Amino acid sequence: MGPSIPLTVTPAPTTTALLTEAVRRWPERLALDFLGATMTYRELAAQVEQAASVLAGVGVRAGDRVGLILPNCPQHVVAFYAVHALGATVAEHNPLAAPEEVRAQLDRHGAKVVIGWEHSISTILAPATARFARTVLAVDLTVAMPLRTRLLLRLPLPAARAQRAKLRSAVPEGVGSWDKEVARAKGSGAPHTPSSPEDVAVLLPTGGTTGMPKLVPLTHANLTANVAQSVQWMPDIREGAETFGAVLPFFHAFGMTLSLTCAVALGATQVILPNFDVDMLLAATQRRPITFLGGVPPMFDRLEARARERNVSLESIRFSVSGAMALDGEIARRWEAATGGLIIEGYGMSETSPVVLGNPFGPARRPGRLGIPYPDTEIRIVDPELLDADPLAADVPDVPDGQIGELLVRGPQVFGGYLDAPQETADVLLPGGWLRTGDLVSRDGADGSVALADRRKELIISGGFNIYPSQVEDAVRGMPGVVDVAVVGLPHEDSALGEQVVAALVLEPGVSIELGQLRQWLEDKVSRYALPRAVHILDDLPRTQLGKVLRRAVRETLLQHQV
Structure with a gap:
């Protein structure tokens, strides 16, 4: 079955073209506001040129990989586009991830240059080993x-010292300053190598909810x-007129697409x-x-509650997009009442750049559902x-509407396979370009x-019955x-x-x-075989950077309690 909605907007050939076009159309429009410090699109492009010159000077060439270990900040935006200006690949990393995890990722992709927040650099480079024989440049967030x-922040007061300690950190000897190098660089000396559409632009770690990220x-x-x-x-989005709240992490596919690419494309x-x-x-x-x-x-839940508590208006927010987990209908109702705008949810994953499904921006939206396929995107739902039993079978039928099956997707945003992981790639990419x-x-x-x-992978099978944790959780909440x-x-x-x-x-x-109280509450809400057989009280639940509950980590904690 072909896509039900054709793509009518012509994609830019590369991310570099997105910024080039934004500068051409809106040179004096503010591109970035970081805690009140601002930068126009013209100034952003100039900094990208200077940063590209720095990277070229330390040997970055087309096809190379540059690691970024940064929180959201202007330096992150500049570095992203500077790497692409040289035809190189951005390798994104979570600056708050476990040091060993980041080291393993750096070793795997072999970036020759790493640009990182001072705190991240000081932690990750703590063991001085030969494998860090690469150029490392540290970012000082306060510069922006x-x-x-x-x-x-420079005042000799306890509060100022405490805040400085959160933002800054000493770095190992031999680590350079990204900010100083960019500030003194000339903007015209970088040998630009135009990327082609099929060149790898970014390497993203997967969410890591099932083990070491690929x-x-x-x-x-x-x-x-x-x-x-x-x-x-x-x-209804207005080109050259919107103001995005950039709070989702740029190193995550959701934040990257909204802030590093979509926002720039829209000026x-x-x-x-x-x-x-x-x-x-x-x-x-x-x-x-x-x-x-x-x-x-x-995020929407907490923001609406605090705004109501402090009597702060949210009515400027016309459009909101929610992802990563199901959007509760009550949260959606309160949010739309507070803003007077729309909130929709969508679905995606790192492997799909990330969005493949979305609710319509309008009355047809359905809170709690993932939506319908994006333009030029096909889906199947199969057993x-x-x-x-036969991953290569091309004739596996779709399950009937209303029945549960695995989602398969195909479209121009779907990736071509994991880095240096042929078996893991074969496990998810099927003939014809379908992604499991x-x-x-x-x-x-x-x-x-x-x-x-x-x-x-989180499905519970008990006594031969399939039990979906999300359905039980929704009833318990x-x-x-x-x-x-x-x-x-x-x-x-x-x-x-089984389980x-x-x-x-x-x-x-x-x-x-x-x-007993929990089972009594649930007895008319879920099937009898889905009733919990044990309950544990925890102070909090482990979560990903985006706030999604890590059921795997919860399971490991409860297993330890059983020992």
């Missing part, structure tokens, strides 16, 4: 801040296709925060009203066991919208006194029955919930 802020290469064509698809999806002003902070974001939107905000449900997402979904036959059931929940499968006493359902609860202060 307003002069007044920098002066306040590295996902995405080409310029992948990235710019998703930009074109997203621009078409938002017909938007980006209000950048180094991390999500409710009070900082409210202050930012009072200083420069945000019109477009991408986030995850907990995963049939694919397991590993997500179990169902489709509504009336409007074609897709709903998530669960990750296939409505129980009075429950703040959050994760449902996992643990080994059953009778191994022949038993276990609920990990975070409760309101002073609340106590026993297993």
Whole structure:
């Protein structure tokens, strides 16, 4: 079945072309606002030229890889486009990831230059080993801040010293200063090598919810296709007139596409925060009203509650996009009431640049559902066991509408395989370009919208029955006194029955919930075989950088309690 919505927006050939066109059309428009320090598109392009000259001077050439270990900041945007100006590849890393994880990724892709936040560099380079015999340049976040802020940080006061310690760190000997090198560089000496659409633009680590992250290469064509698809999806967005709240991490596929590519393609002003902070974001939107905000449900929930508490208006925010986890209908209702705008949710993954499904921007949106296929994107929903039995079979039928199956996707935003991992690639890429997402979904036959059931790897099989943790969790969340929940499968006493359902609860202060009470609450809400057989009370649930609960980590914690 072909795509139901054709792509009518022509993708740019490369990310470099996105910035070039933005500078041509909106040279004096503000591109970035970082805590009040601003930069126009013309100034951004000039800094990119200087940064490209620095990278060329330390030996970066077309096809090389440059590692970025940075939070959200103007230096991140500049470095991203400077690397691409030389025809090289950006290798993104989470600056808050475990040092060993980042070291392993650096070793795997072999970046010859690393640009990183001082805190990250000092931690990752702590063991002085030969494998770090590469050029390393440290970023000082305070350099990009307003002069007044920098002066306040220098005051000999305990509060200023504490804030400096959060932002800055000493780095090992031999590490250069990215900021100083860029500031004194000439902007015209970099030997630009135009990338082609099929060149790899970025390497992204996967979310890591199932073990050590793999590295996902995405080409310029992948990235710019998703930009074109997203621009078409938002017909009422105003080119050269929007202000994006850039709070999602740039090193993540969701934040990268919204901020590093889509916002630039639209000539938007980006209000950048180094991390999500409710009070900082409210202050930012009072200083420069945000019109477009991408986030995850907990962000919208907390922001709306704090704005209501402090009587701060959110009515400038016309469009909001939620991802990474299901958007609760009550959060969506409160958010739209507070902003007067729309919030939709979509679905994607690093391997798809990332968006493949989205709710329509309009009355047809359905909170709690992933949406319909993006332009030029095809989907199938099939029985995963049939694919397991014969991955090369081209005639596996789709399951009927309303039934749960594994989501397969195909489109110009889908990647071509993991870096140096042929077996892992073969496990997910099928003949004809179809990608196995590993997500179990169902489709509504009336409007074609897709709903998530669960990750296939987190499916619980008990006594031969398939149990979807998300469905049990949704029912538990409505129980009075429950703040959050994760449902996992643990080994059953009778191994022949497989796993038993276990609920990990975070409760309101002073609340106590026993297993019998939980089962009574759920008995008319889920199937009997899905009722938890044990309950554990935790102080908090482990989460990814975007706030998604790590069920794998919860399961490991509960297994340790059993020992």
